[in-house]
Structure formats: structure tokens, C-alpha cells
Amino acid sequence: MPDTRVELDFANGRYSFWLPLPRVLELERVCGNKSIFQMYDEMGAGLGMQGEAPVYMGGGSAKVTDIRETIRLGLLGSNAGFVDGSEIEVGPITARNLVDEYTFPNRPMIEGLHIAWSILHAAISGISLKKKRPRIRKRIPSREYLRASAIRNGCGGLLMRIGGRRRQIHFSNPCADAMRIDQGDIEGAI
Known part of the structure; x- marks a missing residue:
């Protein structure tokens, strides 16, 4: 305001x-x-x-x-x-x-x-005050999102951060492999 x-x-x-x-x-x-x-x-x-x-x-x-x-x-x-x-x-x-x-x-x-x-x-x-923007926390993608992303990528590839590193993950069976990813290791989709 x-x-x-x-x-x-x-x-x-x-x-x-x-x-x-x-x-x-x-x-x-x-x-x-x-x-x-x-x-x-x-x-x-x-x-x-x-x-x-x-x-x-x-x-x-x-x-x-x-x-x-x-x-x-x-x-x-x-x-x-x-x-x-x-x-x-x-x-x-x-x-x-x-x-x-x-x-x-x-x-x-x-x-x-x-x-x-x-x-x-x-x-x-009025004067617009410059306030620090609140830090937006990245939303952890749900398993459904991962599965849908893997299916959209066809031969199965997701680019994401896991354990603090950027990784490309390829799936042989996108639906099954996406479900095996532990959500605790995922910081956010890239």
C-alpha cells in the first residue's frame, strides 16, 4: 500500500x-x-x-x-x-x-x-515503499506431478534437484520409477 x-x-x-x-x-x-x-x-x-x-x-x-x-x-x-x-x-x-x-x-x-x-x-x-519481498519457498512436487512430468517427457526424463545437486533422471517405466523417488530428497523441480 x-x-x-x-x-x-x-x-x-x-x-x-x-x-x-x-x-x-x-x-x-x-x-x-x-x-x-x-x-x-x-x-x-x-x-x-x-x-x-x-x-x-x-x-x-x-x-x-x-x-x-x-x-x-x-x-x-x-x-x-x-x-x-x-x-x-x-x-x-x-x-x-x-x-x-x-x-x-x-x-x-x-x-x-x-x-x-x-x-x-x-x-x-502516495509513494510506493520498497519492501523486501518475502522469500518464496519452492513447492515440493507431488508424486502425481512427477509421474505426469515423466509421462509428458516421453522417453522419460526429469530435470530436478535431489540432495542439493541438479540431476537428469531417466525412467525406463516412467510411472513406476517416478513413484519410487523419495520425496524427502527432492528440493523442487527445475
């Missing part, structure tokens, strides 16, 4: 940004009752990427207040960051100071635009 929280490099560390419903409502209110969908469209209209770096492509109509408030409220919503390997809490004063120090006019506008758009993108579309 997609997450609506996003972690980004910002300011002097790596911060988590999240816009829960109360923060979304506050963002819309402080930005002139403009919906987050409208802000998302305005920010995204002029935003592009050149490799890993954001670039302004022209045509966007994002407002400075929208960018700064999205970042500030995203910081407040998550209340978390990592600076110099330590986890920190981000309260209202810290969030305001980070925005003042690390966004326009102290940093290029495009940096803040990209961060604000990423925060809104997570809130609107």
Missing part, C-alpha cells in the same frame, strides 16, 4: 515530510483557500528533472508562499529528521527556522519547488 509520508534530503540532514488531514486543511487555509490539487498542478507545471537535479522548465505558476508553507507544514506533520546520524524532533520553531534558512531567498527557488511538489505528490498519489 502506498505511503503518504516521504523522506527527502533537505537543509542540514534527511527529513520526513507528511501532510495529515489537519495540516492539509491548514495549508489550504494559509495559501488563500487554494486546494492542494491546484497547488500540486501549479508546482508541477514548470518542474522538470535533469538527471537527479530539478530544473525549471517554464510555464509554472507556483507561489512562494505555497512552496514555503508546504515544506513547513510537511515538516510539522512528520515531526522527524536525521541530522549527523541522530534523530531529531521538528517542532514549530525548528520547522520555521529550517524553511527560513534553506528555502528562497537563501536558496534557489527550484530546490524548494521540487521539495514542495514531492510532499504534495506523496499526499495525493
Whole structure:
């Protein structure tokens, strides 16, 4: 399931940004009752990427207040960051100071635009989290499967792992020989 929280490099560390419903409502209110969908469209209209770096492509109509408030409220919503390997809490004063120090006019506008758009993108579309896939255990083939495979192979041949080694097994009588294979030695069909 997609997450609506996003972690980004910002300011002097790596911060988590999240816009829960109360923060979304506050963002819309402080930005002139403009919906987050409208802000998302305005920010995204002029935003592009050149490799890993954001670039302004022209045509966007994002407002400075929208960018700064999205970042500030995203910081407040998550209340978390990592600076110099330590986890920190981000309260209202810290969030305001980070925005003042690390966004326009102290940093290029495009940096803040990209961060604000990423925060809104997570809130609107969600971010797919990369989780480790569970290890799929190979199913041990049943005797019926072995017998059917041997019959399908005609002159009788199965390629399988037995005792940890890959082996080709030939059957003179596929049905009878397949039944004599001890299932405890079979790790899975290949």
C-alpha cells in the first residue's frame, strides 16, 4: 500500500515530510483557500528533472508562499529528521527556522519547488515503499506431478534437484520409477 509520508534530503540532514488531514486543511487555509490539487498542478507545471537535479522548465505558476508553507507544514506533520546520524524532533520553531534558512531567498527557488511538489505528490498519489519481498519457498512436487512430468517427457526424463545437486533422471517405466523417488530428497523441480 502506498505511503503518504516521504523522506527527502533537505537543509542540514534527511527529513520526513507528511501532510495529515489537519495540516492539509491548514495549508489550504494559509495559501488563500487554494486546494492542494491546484497547488500540486501549479508546482508541477514548470518542474522538470535533469538527471537527479530539478530544473525549471517554464510555464509554472507556483507561489512562494505555497512552496514555503508546504515544506513547513510537511515538516510539522512528520515531526522527524536525521541530522549527523541522530534523530531529531521538528517542532514549530525548528520547522520555521529550517524553511527560513534553506528555502528562497537563501536558496534557489527550484530546490524548494521540487521539495514542495514531492510532499504534495506523496499526499495525493502516495509513494510506493520498497519492501523486501518475502522469500518464496519452492513447492515440493507431488508424486502425481512427477509421474505426469515423466509421462509428458516421453522417453522419460526429469530435470530436478535431489540432495542439493541438479540431476537428469531417466525412467525406463516412467510411472513406476517416478513413484519410487523419495520425496524427502527432492528440493523442487527445475
